[in-house]
Amino acid sequence: MTEAADILYGVDADAVNALVEGRHGEPFSILGMHQGADGRYSVRAFFPGALHVEILDRDTGLPLAPAELVHPAGLFGASLLEHNAYSLRIHWQEAVQVTADPYRFAPLLGDLDLHLISEGTHYNLTQALGANSMTVDGVAGVRFAVWAPNARRVSVVGDFNAWDGRRHPMRLRPQAGVWEIFIPHVTVGERYKFEILDRFGNRLPQKADPVARAAEPAPSTASVVASSAPFLWNDDAWMDNRRSTDHFGKPLSIYEVHAGSWLRDMKDGGRALDWAELSQRLVPYVEEMGFTHIELLPIMEHPFGGSWGYQPLGLFAPTGRHGTPEDFAYFIDRCHEQGIGVILDWVPAHFPTDVWGLARFDGTALYEHEDPREGFHRDWNTMIYNLGRNEVKGFLIASALEWLSRYHIDGLRVDAVASMLYRDYSRPEGEWIPNSHGGRENLEAIEFFKHLNSIVHECYPHALMIAEESTAFPNITKSAADGGLGFDMKWNMGWMHDTLHYMSDDPVYRKYHHGSMTFGMIYAYSEHFILPLSHDEVVHGKGSLLGKMPGDEWQKLANLRALLGFMWGHPGRKLLFMGSEIGQLSEWSHDGSVDWNLLDDPSHAGLQRLVRDLNRIYRHFPCLQHGDTASDGFEWAVADDAEKSVLAMLRFDVGRRSVALVVSNFTPMFRRGYRIGVPFQGRWRQILNTDASIYGGGGIEPGDPVADDFPAHGRSQSLLLDLAPLSTVMFFVDRQEAMTGNERS
Template structure:
């Protein structure tokens, strides 16, 4: 039988068959599957490598007919007298397989879903696109769907079809640019990718699924079909109360963690912990230190470990490095049961150029801008999302909601916000394109943030967002309806840089930099701030916190203790990167564990105990957290004593019944009878002294309490005569 005769028997012309067997046919459903004719129902299947194919009745397994091979590449054809539900018995060289025909099922995605995807308002995108383990007509399998509007052909490939793109080409919904296919008898755990032919006929590298909910851990890059069953949560008590726990008046103290380097197991080849082990060890540790939240550096699937997750490609998938999506959900659940909130770093600013990822996804600049002046980050060699495209904006918002709703995450810390807000971010004058008004503001990013924060506030009760925004952009934490971006909090990067610069100075020179320590109060109430001592400050040659401190060993530890005291007393929520609480000596290395052996040294364990006590006092004293955004509840007691490098703050509770005086002496010289004016007469109790012996200090202090004297100072009629230990911070309370 000639090829022409074969094609005539198949009921399709030779050109279409050539396109099909060559993996180029744009509409496989027009050929494959069951098609009624005047002479019965013709059934075509394309099974490259199969020896024989037989039709069986789907419900009983009764043989119906044997299909005839009509093309050497594996096109089989048969005719039934009437339409029937069937399955296939396929004889491969080394096995026999029975399964339903993917091309016997109709359209699965609804018009509303497709419309919302195109509008960028499908907020449950991971329930529609990606790989959905489901039942269709009572048949178990996986429905695949992917947005690739400019592709000529998209196929699902995986272990189940020998990664052969000819075997499972998908059906296109033309108006939406979405391709779909239901493949029977697949299920959770199956690996897959998409094989795409671009608009000019080019075969692209096989692509991971942008909306996959599970992925292989690097160096693997395949997507994995996730389990469809919802996680069994037991955190209802936490969820119902979290709005109050995360309000602007709540004590929020965050422990920032890189999950892969917090602790390694030397007895098991120095491997990092998985989610279950982190739940067993990290949660009680953080809770025991009095932190209120754990912030995880990005755990969305990412290819390069050295990016620490800040160059993610799987925006819906917890990285496979530490376990399954269910394991991650279990970790969050355990955090909530222990009274800890979970913050995830989330990166909508850019994505890496790995060929299996989003770059040129369908052969065009689909997720990124076409013009590199808009679409390429020179600093990070990454691509910038095109927020002017509805589908891309909707993709990112759906990702954010998925972490908050599916995994009960409490907050997203949005990375690199400044790079998104300015079109000229880190670019020379000739390297950027102005907005439609000729300005440098990224209007699409502004609208995106307003929309993102509005929809999170509407859908996710009690969840919050935090901006890493390093400029003076106005209204980052103002509501969108008032012209702001709508974030709940903003990292105070300026405070971090200014105060660390001050602390790095030898005390001899600090008097000349006095303003760096106080400048943050000039703008402290313009936004709702988090004061971060983050991972960014202990990498790339910057040294650990303890190594930034000047002087001999005693002075370095005293400096760090005094600085921590100042941080916890200053208006703003708190964040400390892991290792800071034990005065980690070495600069952070993402491939190594923290140096837990340091706790055998009393100086290091003293820092840890200080952090625990600071968190305890911070949480129990409303004056230190409930009025963070009330300028009337703050006053400088001493602000201009640059000669002695002394600072003193007054923090007042909302009801005025409690006042905290925080005094920092940033020189190694003790100050005796240092008089400070205070607003209330009576006893002032010393709550904490960073120079106490239990923290590693010399135990110079004021005892348990001091009585005011009717001696005016600093414009106040009553005052305290204090002993200020060297390189220390004191916390005293009047009530």
């Protein structure tokens, strides 16, 4: 028998051909060190294009044996008398490489890891799957692992192996459908993908890693080996404080931001700012404006910038558009150091169909449903996650936890919840599949949300889980234990639609739609609501927030000032999209920037100052906070004056020790001597007037009125006010101070 035959003893020709052709699903059965029937050891290595290969003693570096070319495609082998610890010296055309052999390492993933992955409860998923730097048996490298249960063969490809799928085929761990391999000497920053043969042997487009922690900036699509080193944080004070903070007892005012278009560097071709620059510009701006939180449109890696991040493919990787994961962590750190929380938009509803992404990942509908009636969104041309599959649910929950743990994120706003809750969402009759009870509710999604929110709140009690849900689905913000979905808060889309519809009307017609402004209080405490004036209202031809307002330039700005005053006085947390605080003229474009030049105009600068002062007042006065979630914190003072389009709200603190009165006049008529019944006597201090000249208004000041004994609106005392056109004014009184003042008088 020849030496080549000895080296390949026990390996049939078909297996060798499958290996060199990149079709073999069990490469460890051929490659690496194997003991033959005669007691000798064969070392086999496959290096297409190599000139020759030597087997070295791993410890001394001395040659043990030259490797013979046993197949012309690049399969080398050598025979050893003993089981030596070895390495390989590979002679290429232009270089010599010394490396450890990936095929001499035993499996690294433990049985518990594999069990939890299959069960969908491995919540540290990036520690098991993806690319993890580690040292094994004294050798530094990267362990790659990927879930692809229906593949015939999976390989890692990258710059380190010339993107040749024959070089590093992986080991299948069949109990979980996971493939793994440890590749020595691969380092942080290297690009990689997975090359997969489906069960029929067809080579699929190379796939990005579903759990990669870093990725190339779009339009490139490779995953990147991320550092596993912990970030350097300076936010201990913030983290300690939020653990002891009840977010229902605190104000919440959110500045919604698209990181790529908040500000662009026009001196550098309109380049979007990176995370370091946003730390220097955006963070102090938000702090100065008095917002409590920044909410970022999705920053998870996404192929198409025009999706604004709402079609992500890298649910564990910050987009490379603005820097590295370390840069993003630095941005969060700076926010926390300035007392600003960070909320991320997060999308578990669907993903794009790009062939290098999740779609038919191993040649089958792995992450999505097979049937397009369940698995395809016609509105968005995207695939729907199969929430009936444990591994998919675990993948999504692990993603949520990754942002909360690794990046210290303070909350997630879950996008497109309504599309997940209903099987017939945006589908005509006959093009959707009822649930097991014949209904339209998506039972798997309901259970997913309950489980997601329970796990998040168990691990991170401080975390805010916010639902973007546009229907009347009940108990969104009730705990799972009480039969709800377990979210903390929900966007009040009904309030937003009704309010903007009313405000877009010419004031002469507003009296016919007066109920639009009062209807929201009928259900205001059915959920914990956020009042959103978000990016969705200033795109796709809807115009800017200012552009929705009727009238001439002065009236538009006055209307917007009055609306914002009404919004900040109305029960519910606040959210405002970037640019609306300065009266952006044009609708938002993700390729553009907020038109900061508008601040050269005093009227736009005045609007910005108004928003800053609204935040300051909201954060200072507990009576403007308590009624956000508690019904005893709100009463209508005037709700029925449709003819004059006047609304007045009373906002109480806990125990009704103090109260704010918020009065809006939504017509361009000056209302002189308008009487409003109030609960307390004494002097009421004006704390804000949207018509003040410092905000660009007409300067009509009601002053600090004193309640007299004239009954009105069912109350024994009242205020007589002069209401400026298109304005909102706020007054405040402390009950004890009012009583003391009355006794003195």
